[in-house]
Amino acid sequence: MVEGKLIQTEKLVKIYPMGSSQITALDQVNLVFQAAEFAGLVGPSGSGKTTLLNIIGSLDAPTSGSVEVLGGKIENLSHREAAALRNRSIGFIFQTYNLLPVYTAYENVEFPLLLLKIPAPQRKKMAMDALDWVGLADRAGSRPSQLSGGESQRVAIARAIVKKPELVLADEPTANLDAKNSHHIMKTMVHLNESLQTTFIFATHDEKVMRYLKRKISLDDGRVEKDEIIKPEVGK
Amino acid sequence: MIIAKLAFKNIYGAGLRTWLNAIALSFSFVAIIFLQGLYNGMNNQVEKATVDAQYAGGHYWQNKYDPYDPLTLNDAHEKIPGDLAKLIAAKKATPILIRQATIYPNGRFQNVFLKGIEPEQNILSIPTSVLTDDKESIPALIGSRMAKSSGLKAGDYITVRWRDTHGTFDANELKIAAVMKTDVPDIDNGQFWIPIDKMREMTAMPDEATIIVLEKGSSFSAEVDHWQHKDLEFLLRDLRALVLTKSIGGSIFYIVLLLLAMLAIFDTQVLSIFRRRKEMGTLMALGMTRSKIIQLFTLEGAMHAVLAALVAAAYGLPLLIHVARTGYGLPEASDSFGFALGNRIFPAFTAGLVVATTLLVLIVTTIVSYLPTRKIAKLEPTDALRGKLT
Ligand SMILES: Nc1ncnc2c1ncn2[C@@H]1O[C@H](COP(=O)(O)OP(=O)(O)OP(=O)(O)O)[C@@H](O)[C@H]1O
Ligand SMILES: [Mg+2]
Numbered sequence: 001m002v003e004g005k006l007i008q009t010e011k012l013v014k015i016y017p018m019g020s021s022q023i024t025a026l027d028q029v030n031l032v033f034q035a036a037e038f039a040g041l042v043g044p045s046g047s048g049k050t051t052l053l054n055i056i057g058s059l060d061a062p063t064s065g066s067v068e069v070l071g072g073k074i075e076n077l078s079h080r081e082a083a084a085l086r087n088r089s090i091g092f093i094f095q096t097y098n099l100l101p102v103y104t105a106y107e108n109v110e111f112p113l114l115l116l117k118i119p120a121p122q123r124k125k126m127a128m129d130a131l132d133w134v135g136l137a138d139r140a141g142s143r144p145s146q147l148s149g150g151e152s153q154r155v156a157i158a159r160a161i162v163k164k165p166e167l168v169l170a171d172e173p174t175a176n177l178d179a180k181n182s183h184h185i186m187k188t189m190v191h192l193n194e195s196l197q198t199t200f201i202f203a204t205h206d207e208k209v210m211r212y213l214k215r216k217i218s219l220d221d222g223r224v225e226k227d228e229i230i231k232p233e234v235g236k
Numbered sequence: 237m238i239i240a241k242l243a244f245k246n247i248y249g250a251g252l253r254t255w256l257n258a259i260a261l262s263f264s265f266v267a268i269i270f271l272q273g274l275y276n277g278m279n280n281q282v283e284k285a286t287v288d289a290q291y292a293g294g295h296y297w298q299n300k301y302d303p304y305d306p307l308t309l310n311d312a313h314e315k316i317p318g319d320l321a322k323l324i325a326a327k328k329a330t331p332i333l334i335r336q337a338t339i340y341p342n343g344r345f346q347n348v349f350l351k352g353i354e355p356e357q358n359i360l361s362i363p364t365s366v367l368t369d370d371k372e373s374i375p376a377l378i379g380s381r382m383a384k385s386s387g388l389k390a391g392d393y394i395t396v397r398w399r400d401t402h403g404t405f406d407a408n409e410l411k412i413a414a415v416m417k418t419d420v421p422d423i424d425n426g427q428f429w430i431p432i433d434k435m436r437e438m439t440a441m442p443d444e445a446t447i448i449v450l451e452k453g454s455s456f457s458a459e460v461d462h463w464q465h466k467d468l469e470f471l472l473r474d475l476r477a478l479v480l481t482k483s484i485g486g487s488i489f490y491i492v493l494l495l496l497a498m499l500a501i502f503d504t505q506v507l508s509i510f511r512r513r514k515e516m517g518t519l520m521a522l523g524m525t526r527s528k529i530i531q532l533f534t535l536e537g538a539m540h541a542v543l544a545a546l547v548a549a550a551y552g553l554p555l556l557i558h559v560a561r562t563g564y565g566l567p568e569a570s571d572s573f574g575f576a577l578g579n580r581i582f583p584a585f586t587a588g589l590v591v592a593t594t595l596l597v598l599i600v601t602t603i604v605s606y607l608p609t610r611k612i613a614k615l616e617p618t619d620a621l622r623g624k625l626t
Contacts, residue, residue, distance in 0.1 A: 059521060059617040080525050087523020098518040098621070102249025112522050114238055159522075 006166060006199055007033040007056055012065035014051050014222075025051040027222035028065070033201065035166070038193045040202040040210060043219035049203035050171050052219070056201070057090050057169045058082040070166060087115050091160025091198075093170035097152040099144040105131065105155045106140035112163050130162035131155075134188050150181030157185060161192055168192075171203045182208045239528060243535040247543070254543065257504045261544030261601065264500050266552040269593045273556065273583035274564060279479055280584050282419075283472060288361040289420040291471045293454035295447050296320060296463045301334075306349075309336050310399070313444045317460055320448050328454060330357040331445035333435050337398040337428070339410075341386040348382075348426045350398060352435030359451045362423060366414040367431045374434050375413035379424025383415045390414050396428070401440045408438065501597065502604050505537050509608045516612050517621030526613045530606065537605020541598045556585055 014026040025048045033039060041049040054060040055067055058074050067074040070089055077085065086092075091112075099108050110127040118126065131137045134154035144152055153173060160168050170189070174182035190212055193200050202209055210216065218226040247254050301312035316324065316331055323329040333352035338345050353360075355367040367375045378388065388394060390412050397407040410430065418424050436442050448463070450456055457465050512533075519529055563580030612620055 054618045057521070059621070061616065083520065083523050083525040085523075086521060090523075092521045094518075094521075094621070098514065098521075100515060100518065102246055102251075107245070114242075115523055117238075 004034060005032055006035045006037070006070065007031070008068045009052075009056070010066045010068075012052075012055065012067055013063045014048070014055060014060070015063045024222050026055070026062075029222070029224055031217065031224065031227070033199060035199055036193065036197040037199050037201070037215060038190065038213060039200070039215040039217060040204055040213040041217050041219055042204060042210060043225070045205070047219040048222040049219055051222075053169045053171050053201065053203050056167075057092060058085055059092075087112065088163070089166045091163070091165045091168040093153070093156050093160050093168065093173045095172040095175045097144070097149075097156045097176075099152055099155055099159075101144055103143075104140065105136060105142050105144070105147065105151075105158075108144070108155055109158045109162050112159060116163060126162055127158075130158040133161070133192060134158045134185075148181075149176050150178070150184065153177060153181070153185055154188065157188060157192075161196070161198060164196055165198065167199045167201070169201050172205070173202065174204070174206045174209055179208060182206065186212045239531050239535060243532055243539055246532075246536055247539050253508070254540070255547075257508065257540050258543040258547045260500050260504045261540060261597065262548035262552065264498070265545060265548035265593060265597055266555065267496075268597070269552065269585060269590060270556060270559070270583065272589055272593065273560070273585040274581055276586070276589065277560075277564075277581050277583040281581060282479060283475065285419045286422070286472070286475055287452070287468065289418060289423050290360065291449075291468055292359050293450035293452045294457075294468050295449055295466045295471060296329075296460060297447050297466055298445070299462045299464060301446055306336055306347075309334055309349075309446070310403075312446050313401075313439075313441050314462055315443050316445050316448065317463065319458060319460055320463065321443075323450070323456060324448070327357075327359075328451045328456070329448050330354050330359045331432060332447050332449060333432055333439070333441060333444060334446040335398050335435070335439055337396050339386065339394050339396050339428070341388060341394060346386060346426075348396075348428050350396070350428050350430060350435060352432035353429055355431050359449055360423075362418075362429065363414065363416050364429065367429065373409060373411040374430055374438075376410040377414055377416060377429040378412060379427065380415055380417050381421060381424045382427060383412075385425075388412050388415075398439065400438070406438065498600060501601050505540070505601060505604045506608050509533055509537075509605060509612070513612045513615075513620050514623045516609075517615075517617055517619075517623075520613075520617035520620060529613045530609050533609035534602060534606040537609075538598060538602045540605075541601035544597070544601075545594050556583070559583055560585055 009029050009031045012026055012029040013024070016023045016025055029048075029052060041052060043049055051060070055062050055074065056069060058069070058077060062075055069085065072081075072085065074082070099105075100111065103111065106127055109130050110123055113123040113126055128137060128140070131140055134157050136151060136154050136158065139147065139151060139155075144155070147155065153176070157173075160170075168189075173185060177185065186209060189200055192198055202213070204210065213230060215227070215229050217224060298312045298314050300308050302308040313333060320329060320331075324331055330353065335350045337348055337350045339348055340346075353362070353364050353367075355364045357364055362377070364377065366377055373393070376394075378386075383389060386394075392412045393409045394412065395407060396410050397405060400406055410428065423429075432445075436444065457467065459465075516529055516533070519532075520526075524532075560583050563582045565580055
């Protein structure tokens with residue numbers, strides 16, 4: 001585990017060209033995240049939450065400013081290095097699950113380990129453990145098309161954490177789930193955060209998610225409006 | 237290695253989609269091989285029919301003979317020299333004497349070529365034996381095209397007028413002994429085949445000939461005074477040029493079909509890859525490098541082509557073998573191609589053709605898998621994830 005500072009953005013700006021004009025999705029964002037945080041980006045639609053998550057996750061490049069993740073500057077990484085960083089250290093959870101459709105739940109979870117070239121016996125154990133954490137060990141052989149939305153998202157969570165990354169980025173992970181499933185996956189993630197010291201950063205509108213957050217960063221129009229440490233309403 | 241494994245897993249896991257893709261691709265294989273085979277078969281057949289009926293093992297032409305200038309026929313005849321006469325006596329060659337003549341069917345006049353040929357010859361595949369046993373009249377053999385254009389049928393009599401060796405006009409009646417069906421227009425259109433002995437009498441050209449046809453496979457090519465050896469290569473040159481120009485015209489059809497086949501490949505590969513751009517975005521997010529993603533999708537495309545080749549072999553081979561045996565029926569209209577085409581074409585499928593087509597489809601499929609994949613892999617992962625095009 002990396003101690004202390006995990007992520008730092010400095011004067012981070014992201015501008016999207018829109019025909020002749022342009023959209024400033026992020027405007028001078030300065031943020032620091034420590035290891036083992038459980039933080040959320042909140043704010044109205046279009047405020048830049050997804051954009052910030054994507055840049056931190058090296059899925060997108062900043063227009064200007066700097067982002068340091070795990071000691072490396074995102075803007076200086078080659079494509080190969082960025083891929084390696086994501087592979088090793090970052091787990092993604094998407095609103096639409098993004099499971100690989102032709103693979104089983106198990107194979108989806110195993111996939112990042114294949115890329116990391118982890119030997120088969122160890123791979124099998126890690127993948128089954130991850131499915132166990134999210135309570136889906138018995139669905140290992142199911143295809144995504146045979147899983148409910150909640151189950152799919154839990155498989156996606158297992159896939160994000162199977163390699164025990166330092167950082168998990170989750171963009172609206174509960175948007176397609178009902179209350180029961182939302183609470184279930186949030187509890188799963190709180191548990192992982194506490195047992196594995198994994199840092200979670202969410203982008204969300206969802207009240208149900210916010211109740212679990214330990215830190216809430218409010219964005220508006222690409223700017224950080226508020227950054228508060230909160231006591232989660234829901235106990236451990 | 238992991239890439240090959242993943243590609244196999246994707247193809248296997250995609251199940252029905254893989255099979256549909258492979259079947260669609262396999263149509264391209266079969267269509268291309270079928271058309272190319274048909275085209276080859278057509279060429280072979282045209283050449284074979286023409287060689288059989290017209291060129292055999294090559295010709296000797298009397299020096300003055302020029303097939304493109306009928307006027308040369310006045311002088312293009314000569315006593316057959318010793319060497320060639322020996323070949324003829326040994327039935328290794330057969331002489332043909334050619335004169336211009338005029339016939340008068342239904343009161344019209346029509347220019348024709350009288351061709352004297354030995355009735356007992358079997359060097360050319362012309363049924364000259366029908367010219368034998370007729371003591372009363374002069375028998376003539378014509379082709380069905382000639383019969384059509386002159387309105388003549390077997391048993392009819394027709395007046396023919398010609399000049400003898402001194403340039404004097406003479407006339408006589410010919411009796412149509414038979415009408416032959418042939419695929420070679422040059423022995424049909426405007427041709428009257430009569431016994432060479434009768435012809436020599438009629439023209440007062442004893443022992444003379446205009447051309448000597450060598451038997452098939454003949455290696456005789458000695459210098460003969462006043463006579464020029466024309467080998468098969470030379471004789472077939474015009475035909476090959478004709479087939480080429482005809483086939484350039486006809487190949488528009490072939491190209492359209494080829495394009496359709498390519499379109500099928502393009503459609504199945506490009507669309508399936510563009511449909512999977514979100515999947516590619518996910519792979520990027522999971523940390524797969526661009527080059528690995530390109531390798532994976534390109535390999536999958538190539539594997540589709542291999543699978544398609546197997547599928548194509550499964551139904552295509554029996555089909556093609558069947559067609560190669562029974563031939564492919566052509567509509568009547570193709571007679572107007574102007575060269576020797578039978579009613580049925582027997583496609584010629586060679587191993588080279590099959591291998592070349594397989595490689596062609598494999599390469600095309602791989603390329604049309606590679607290009608869109610590269611395009612998507614070059615996107616920022618966010619854009620791929622969002623399913624953005626551009
Ligand atoms: N690829 C893009 N091209 C152009 N504009 C973009 C692009 N991505 C985002 N934007 C714009 O940037 C701004 C921030 O978008 P972003 O997706 O980060 O917002 P968000 O806070 O995640 O919104 P939501 O809550 O609706 O998901 C928006 O105005 C959006 O239209
Ligand atoms: Mg968003």
